[in-house]
Structures are given as C-alpha cells and as structure tokens.
Amino acid sequence: MPKSKKASTDTAKEGKANTSLRLDRKTLKALKVRAIEDDTSVQKIIEKLIETYLKKAAKRES
Numbered sequence: 249m250p251k252s253k254k255a256s257t258d259t260a261k262e263g264k265a266n267t268s269l270r271l272d273r274k275t276l277k278a279l280k281v282r283a284i285e286d287d288t289s290v291q292k293i294i295e296k297l298i299e300t301y302l303k304k305a306a307k308r309e310s
Contacts, residue, residue, distance in 0.1 A: 283290050
C-alpha cells in the first residue's frame, strides 16, 4: 500500500530524511523488543545514539 502524501509532507516539515541500514536479524529483534519495553521506537533509539556519538566526536575534535 503506498504511503499517503500527508505522511511524506509531515516528514518533510520536520526536516527529516529517510535512510536504511542492514542489521543482523538477532540484533534488530532485540532492538525492537527493547523499544517496546521502553515505550519508544527503534527510530528514536537510533537517532539518540547517533546524536550522542556525534556530540562525543565533536568534543574529541575540539
């Protein structure tokens, strides 16, 4: 089923872009379970991890 235009418009308004990555099946399953347990999403977990990584990397460079 195709995505609605509203969904893609909302994402564009947020300044977000799609990407994809490949994870080991066991890793992805564990991540999904953890997201459910923490009442969050895989997207939010990954985004937070990346932001933390980038902040640490920036501190090392300065």
